[in-house]
Amino acid sequence: MKIEDQIEKISRFKHLELLANQIVEGFISGMHKSPFHGFSAEFAEHKVYNAGESTKHIDWKLFAKTDRLYTKRYEEETNLRCHLIIDNSTSMHYPKIKENQPFFESKIGFAVLASAVLMNLLKKQRDAVGLSVFSDSYEYYAPEKGSDRHHRMILNKLEALLETKKEPKSTETTTFLHQIAEKMKRRSMIVLFTDMFQSGNEEALFNALQHLKHNKHKVVLFHIIDNKTELNFDFDNAPRKFIDLETGEEINIYADNVKSEYEKQVAQYFKKIVQTCAQNKIKYVPVSVSDNFEKIMTTYLVEKQSFG
Numbered sequence: 001m002k003i004e005d006q007i008e009k010i011s012r013f014k015h016l017e018l019l020a021n022q023i024v025e026g027f028i029s030g031m032h033k034s035p036f037h038g039f040s041a042e043f044a045e046h047k048v049y050n051a052g053e054s055t056k057h058i059d060w061k062l063f064a065k066t067d068r069l070y071t072k073r074y075e076e077e078t079n080l081r082c083h084l085i086i087d088n089s090t091s092m093h094y095p096k097i098k099e100n101q102p103f104f105e106s107k108i109g110f111a112v113l114a115s116a117v118l119m120n121l122l123k124k125q126r127d128a129v130g131l132s133v134f135s136d137s138y139e140y141y142a143p144e145k146g147s148d149r150h151h152r153m154i155l156n157k158l159e160a161l162l163e164t165k166k167e168p169k170s171t172e173t174t175t176f177l178h179q180i181a182e183k184m185k186r187r188s189m190i191v192l193f194t195d196m197f198q199s200g201n202e203e204a205l206f207n208a209l210q211h212l213k214h215n216k217h218k219v220v221l222f223h224i225i226d227n228k229t230e231l232n233f234d235f236d237n238a239p240r241k242f243i244d245l246e247t248g249e250e251i252n253i254y255a256d257n258v259k260s261e262y263e264k265q266v267a268q269y270f271k272k273i274v275q276t277c278a279q280n281k282i283k284y285v286p287v288s289v290s291d292n293f294e295k296i297m298t299t300y301l302v303e304k305q306s307f308g
Helices: 003-029 060-066 107-124 148-163 173-183 202-211 227-231 255-279 294-305
Strands: 043-048 070-074 081-087 128-134 138-145 189-194 218-225 239-243 250-254 283-288
Touching (some): 003 107, 060 070, 081 107, 107 128, 138 148, 138 173, 173 202, 218 227, 218 255, 227 255
Parallel strands (some): 218 283
Antiparallel strands (some): 128 138, 239 250
């Protein structure tokens, strides 16, 4: 890889990390008094740093003021394990991002930035994070760890998801959700980002979601869609060509001719998802690519409080 390409890649990597940090810091500063006990990793006291100790908890701001090294002793150490799952199917690469349009206004871009935001929160609370990515294959797996190096590795993978062009392929969601569930040996919070567009057996998909709950895991499903076009089917009545991103199948129709029936079937399907999640005690959270990330962070904090 050329040095220019390396510099550009590093720049994009920092951009995602910095953007996630800005979102989190804005969220924290907007809370006058946090209702989330233990949200911030508050420390109880400082102690003098001794040579040979880990430098992880050195208070560098205090060092700048006093010219002496102190470490933070925390009131409590959390041990949450969180595994992020991203659906990287072709349908998640919709809507197509235009030039100068924010990358997070596509479903995959929203999932990537939301994951980076949660990683930022997890890092602040010294919790372990892992990542799985699936599409027509089980693309990536990283177990839950809390080191800086591990965080950087996952952030690098998230960046790569934005760069990969997806060819039309069907997605074996059920197969890979079962595989991921089998990998989760220790009790964890599992956070799934998906648009739930799965052709074929709905019952099999719901069984796979149920499998994620084994070993008493807490499961949060962020259902990502583009409300304007995928939920409300908001198109003008000019003749349009609609293309199935996963099969490549094309159809020419007037949107108004199918709008009513489309919205009816989508509403029925989404209702099934809501009911299935409720029956299996899975936290279901619908989000649109036009939303901000406050719902993502609030959901995580609330669910973490009940993770006992």
